Amino acid sequence: MAGRTVIDRIWDAHVVAELGGGRALLHIDRIFLHERMGPALLGGLAAAGRRPAQPGLVFGVMDHTVDTKPTRSESTAGGGTFIETFRQRIAQAGIRAFDLDDPRQGIVHVVSPEQGIALPGCTLVCPDSHTCTLGGIGALAWGIGSTEGEHAVATQTLVRPAPRRMQIRFDGRLGAGVGAKDLVLALIARFGVEGGQGCAIEFTGEAVRALGIESRLTLCNMTVEFGAWTGLVAPDDTTIDWIAGRPFAPEGAVWDRAVAHWRTLVSDDDAVWDETRSIDASTLAPQLTWGTSPEQAVAIDQAVPDPADAPDRQRRAAMERALAYMDLQPGAPLLGTPIEAAFIGSCTNSRLPDLREAAAVLRGRKVAVGLKALVVPGSMQVRAAAEAEGLDRIFTEAGFEWRKSGCSLCFFSGADDFGGARRVISTTNRNFEGRQGPGVRTHLASPATVAASAIAGRIADARVIERI
Amino acid sequence: MEPLLRVEGIAAPLLRPNIDTDIIIPSREITSPERTGFADKLFAPWRYLDGARRENPDFVLNRDPFRRAKILIAGENFGCGSSREMAVWALHQFGIRCVIAPSFGAIFRNNCLRNALLPVELPEADVLALASAAEAAPLHLVVDLQACEIRGFDERPLPFAIDADEREGLLSGLDAIDLTLRHRGAIEAFQARDRQDRPWIWRPR
Ligand code: SF4
Numbered sequence: 183m184a185g186r187t188v189i190d191r192i193w194d195a196h197v198v199a200e201l202g203g204g205r206a207l208l209h210i211d212r213i214f215l216h217e218r219m220g221p222a223l224l225g226g227l228a229a230a231g232r233r234p235a236q237p238g239l240v241f242g243v244m245d246h247t248v249d250t251k252p253t254r255s256e257s258t259a260g261g262g263t264f265i266e267t268f269r270q271r272i273a274q275a276g277i278r279a280f281d282l283d284d285p286r287q288g289i290v291h292v293v294s295p296e297q298g299i300a301l302p303g304c305t306l307v308c309p310d311s312h313t314c315t316l317g318g319i320g321a322l323a324w325g326i327g328s329t330e331g332e333h334a335v336a337t338q339t340l341v342r343p344a345p346r347r348m349q350i351r352f353d354g355r356l357g358a359g360v361g362a363k364d365l366v367l368a369l370i371a372r373f374g375v376e377g378g379q380g381c382a383i384e385f386t387g388e389a390v391r392a393l394g395i396e397s398r399l400t401l402c403n404m405t406v407e408f409g410a411w412t413g414l415v416a417p418d419d420t421t422i423d424w425i426a427g428r429p430f431a432p433e434g435a436v437w438d439r440a441v442a443h444w445r446t447l448v449s450d451d452d453a454v455w456d457e458t459r460s461i462d463a464s465t466l467a468p469q470l471t472w473g474t475s476p477e478q479a480v481a482i483d484q485a486v487p488d489p490a491d492a493p494d495r496q497r498r499a500a501m502e503r504a505l506a507y508m509d510l511q512p513g514a515p516l517l518g519t520p521i522e523a524a525f526i527g528s529c530t531n532s533r534l535p536d537l538r539e540a541a542a543v544l545r546g547r548k549v550a551v552g553l554k555a556l557v558v559p560g561s562m563q564v565r566a567a568a569e570a571e572g573l574d575r576i577f578t579e580a581g582f583e584w585r586k587s588g589c590s591l592c593f594f595s596g597a598d599d600f601g602g603a604r605r606v607i608s609t610t611n612r613n614f615e616g617r618q619g620p621g622v623r624t625h626l627a628s629p630a631t632v633a634a635s636a637i638a639g640r641i642a643d644a645r646v647i648e649r650i
Numbered sequence: 651m652e653p654l655l656r657v658e659g660i661a662a663p664l665l666r667p668n669i670d671t672d673i674i675i676p677s678r679e680i681t682s683p684e685r686t687g688f689a690d691k692l693f694a695p696w697r698y699l700d701g702a703r704r705e706n707p708d709f710v711l712n713r714d715p716f717r718r719a720k721i722l723i724a725g726e727n728f729g730c731g732s733s734r735e736m737a738v739w740a741l742h743q744f745g746i747r748c749v750i751a752p753s754f755g756a757i758f759r760n761n762c763l764r765n766a767l768l769p770v771e772l773p774e775a776d777v778l779a780l781a782s783a784a785e786a787a788p789l790h791l792v793v794d795l796q797a798c799e800i801r802g803f804d805e806r807p808l809p810f811a812i813d814a815d816e817r818e819g820l821l822s823g824l825d826a827i828d829l830t831l832r833h834r835g836a837i838e839a840f841q842a843r844d845r846q847d848r849p850w851i852w853r854p855r
Contacts, residue, residue, distance in 0.1 A: 198840045199833045203815055207833055209840055211851045219734070221683030232827070236841075239851075267683045304851060311733040311757055327735035327761035337830045339837060343813075375668060376727055376753060409727070411756060432850035440850040475668050496725065496774075500667050593677045593732070614670045614731060616695050 185450025188416045189347050189382045192322045192447065196305050204344045210334050211304040212239055212321075214290050215277070217258075217268035218246035218595075219309035223328040224271035227335060234275050235338040241299060242272045242279030245289045246310075247595040250558050250585040254282065258597060275335075286429075288561020288587040291315040291529040295399065296563055298428025302417035302444040307334050311406045312529050312611065317414030318399030319421055320447060322382070324412040345411050346380050346456040349449070351387035354464030359645035361539070362397035363531060363609070363628040365389065366404040367469035369461060371479040378410030381457065384449060385415050389463035395424040396533040403530045404611050407476040417444045468643060470516055471613045471626040473504035478613075480516070482631060482643050488512035507615055508623045509605075516641050522603035523554040524636035525618070526582070526629055528592035531609035532560030536629045537568050541576040543633035543644050549581035550639025554603050557582045558590040580637070594619045607635045653823035654766045657748040657793040659720030662710050663781035669724055670731035671758060675740045677732075688740035711744075715788045723781045724751040726774065729758025738765045748793045750800075752777050763816050764826065768795060770810050779803075795820060 199207040215223060220242055227234075234240055244265055247258040256262045265282065272279045280286045286297060291312055294300040302320030307313060309331045316323035326334065334340050352365055370377065383405055385398075393401065398415045405413030415421075422441055425431050432440045467481035478501075480487065489505065489512060492498035505512065510519070526532070526540050537559065549555045557577050559565035565587055568574055574584045590598045592610045594617065600606055605623045609632050613624040625641065634644035679691035696709045705712045711719065722741070728751040729737060738761040741749070748768040762769045770793060772780075780803060783789050792801040795817060799807035819826065845852050 199836045201815075203813070205815060207830060207836070209837075209844065217683075218680075222685050222735075225684065230827075264683050301850065309733055309735075311731065325733040325757055327733055327738070327757060327764065329735060329764040330760060333827050333830065336827050337837065338841075339830055339833075341826070341830065375730065379753070379756070406757075409730070409756070432853065436850050436853065440848075443848065496667060503666070593672065595677050612670075612672070612731060614672045616676060617670075617672050620695065 184454045185452035187347050187449040187453040187455065188384055188414070188447050189322070189345065192303050192305070193344065195303070198339055201341060205341055206344065207339050208305060208342050210307055210338055210340055212241070212294070212299060212306040213331070213334050214294055214306065214308035215240065215242045215331070216246050216290050216308070216310065217244045217264045219328045219331065221264060221267040221271055223309060223331040223335065224275050226328065227332045228271070228274065232336045234277060234335045237276045239338065240277045240335060241294070242268065242277055243290050243293055244268065244280070244282050244287060246589045247597055248282060248588040249597055250588040250590045252586060254586050256282070285562050285566070288563065289529045289532065289589055291399070291403070292533060292560030292564065295319050295395070296428070296561055298425055298431030301425065301431070301440070302421055303447050307331070307340065312403050314405045314410070314412040315399050315403040315529050317402035317405065317412055318395060319425065320414055320417035320444065322412060322414065325406065345382035348378060348381040348383045348410070348457040348459070349455045350383055350385050351458070351460040352385065352389035352463040353387045353460055354389060354462050355392065356389050356463050356466065359630060360466050360468055361628050361630070362393055362400040364466055364469045365463060366401050367471065367476070367479045367626065368466050370404065370408050370477050371469065372461065373408070373459065375407060375475055375477045376409040378405060378408040378413070381410045383410050383413035385413060387460070387463070390415055391418065394535060395420060396535045399533065400530055404476065407611060416448050468628060468631050468645070470631065470641065472508060472510060472516060473501065474507055474613055474615050475504065476611070476613060476626065478504055479626070482641070483517060486510045486512055486514050486516060517643060519605070519641045521553070521605045521607050521625070521635055521640060523600045523606040524549065524632050525556050525591045525606060525608040525610065526632055527556070527558030527560070527590050528610040529560060530611045531629050532558060532564065534564050534567050536609065537564070537573050540629040540633040541573045543630050543647065544580040544582070544637065545576050547580055547637045549636040553636060553639055554601055555582040555636045556585060556591065556598065558585040559587050561587050591618050593617055607632050607641065651764065651766050651823045651825070654747065654768055654820045655796055657720055657768055659790065660715050660718050661721040661723055661780065661784045661789045661791045662716040662719035663723045663784040664710055665723065665725050665781045667725035668727045668730055671729055671734050671737035671755070672731055674729065674737040675734065680734070680736055685739055686743070688736055689743035692740040692744045718745065720745055721748045721750065721791055721793060722746050723777060723784055724749055726752040728754050730755035733757040735761045738762055738767055742767050750777060750780060763819060766820065766823065768793060768820060770812070772810055776808060
């Protein structure tokens with residue numbers, strides 16, 4: 183019999199019923215809700231006279247639209263009704279939530295692994311498209327809409343078609359100053375925003391195995407920008423060490439049984455994949471997006487691409503529109519392009535190692551005059567840990583605002599804005615038109631690249647600036 | 651969900667690739683935690699010139715006959731990005747019942763199926779042909795889900811494919827939760843076994 187992939191193993195362990203046509207009713211082990219989509223979801227459920235099937239497996243957190251200023255208030259886009267309504271409906275439904283003043287509050291996909299709620303081999307859903315982040319600890323996790331969320335909460339199951347299984351190997355070792363964000367941007371640039379359509383991906387290879395958990399979370403975070411259903415890194419010693427001792431993680435004899443199970447979650451050498459792709463990680467430079475789609479990315483030392491080189495008329499038109507929105511000229515170097523604001527945050531890059539990476543560049547330096555710079559830790563736990571290391575001082579002395587946790591400028595939720603700045607560099611995951619505010623031009627990059635560019639006031643390569 | 655058998659009406663061309671849910675319904679437009687009130691907010695950044703909601707005369711849905719469009723013809727990867735279901739609610743509340751595109755963002759497509767909005771995938775060449783026809787003269791289409799064909803474009807109907815279960819779900823309008831609860835016995839049996847096999851899943855403190 184042909185070998186099995188880690189995806190098959192997790193899938194099979196969750197099949198409650200085969201529904202025919204390649205569809206299965208899957209058990210959902212964990213559901214996360216947030217104040218942005220949670221109210222409509224729980225409201226719909228209550229209106230239909232339904233209750234959560236397993237309230238103990240459902241968690242809530244306030245993150246999407248919350249105020250991140252140090253003086254944090256209850257106000258949010260929509261005048262606080264999201265927070266207030268979510269609170270009421272969570273209480274009615276008997277679901278536990280990490281509220282604004284809870285020391286465990288933070289961005290949902292940062293909090294769930296940090297608290298040991300998301301675990302290897304578990305299925306986890308949340309009404310946020312970046313739920314695939316949790317693939318970083320070996321969970322099968324994906325984003326859903328709120329009507330599907332009602333289904334998940336009411337039945338603790340979801341109906342899914344079996345995915346195509348894709349293996350993506352990153353061979354070789356990453357060069358200095360190149361990280362998980364660069365890996366995933368390079369992947370999307372190479373194979374396109376639909377490169378992973380319908381697929382569950384396992385990321386493998388030497389460069390992936392060498393990544394810490396936080397970096398694996400970054401890598402898996404953007405599998406949705408790759409068009410995939412989800413992506414994961416099979417659990418290994420790094421994963422198990424990272425989870426041990428977390429508040430909701432198992433303990434004692436149950437921990438031992440869990441670890442024994444997690445160790446079986448690997449792909450066989452002769453596993454059959456629907457598709458396999460590989461990239462030589464050792465050749466990659468830091469990546470930067472130049473357009474309004476995550477696939478419009480190049481190595482930072484490259485020039486702005488020319489629409490004349492596009493493969494067809496449609497794509498040429500899309501490139502021309504992106505360049506017009508981004509106000510860039512084909513053939514111009516990206517390095518040196520002046521920027522007006524810098525943002526470090528979001529579930530892509532807001533964990534402790536991300537903040538360390540940026541702080542290493544910023545230490546003893548100042549951001550360019552007039553540049554607005556914001557750092558929003560992914561959770562209040564990350565914030566506390568960073569403060570314990572003195573990272574907050576490095577950021578504030580450099581001229582960054584040091585915020586409380588939330589999604590903030592990952593999208594233009596109303597909680598924060600760039601104060602009129604047009605061109606920004608950001609560690610987030612989407613560079614869509616208007617994603618970070620009306621007319622805002624977003625360049626996506628790693629924390630190191632954002633920090634280096636903030637100092638220079640122009641797009642800069644951290645590998646070079648560090649030697650100045 | 652109301653059953654959806656066919657969609658009949660004006661088709662509006664909006665042939666850009668990668669139209670994301672932030673454009674369909676920008677986050678700042680989502681000011682209520684409820685499911686209604688999104689019709690005027692659909693495509694706000696393209697539809698309006700300013701905060702005072704002055705219409706952009708160049709935007710397709712501000713032109714006649716497209717104001718009454720029931721069908722949208724779009725580029726590849728339509729609805730990519732954020733999972734916000736408000737994108738589907740906004741299209742639906744505006745009056746759109748069918749989107750025809752070469753491909754869709756996966757979560758958006760799932761959300762369509764749960765809100766009586768028909769996502770039709772056609773080869774890029776067919777989408778281009780439909781869009782140029784709709785641009786040249788008012789195009790009144792019948793998208794027939796029972797027959798899986800589009801009429802009103804060519805002499806011959808244009809066939810489309812959709813997954814059998816997804817089609818059944820739209821045609822019947824049956825509640826997905828009710829359908830799943832028919833498997834209640836299997837769910838309970840799974841959970842009873844799982845509590846033994848994977849106790850760590852069942853004991854979050
Ligand atoms: S940071 Fe952005 S992508 Fe992450 S959960 Fe918040 S809104 Fe979603």
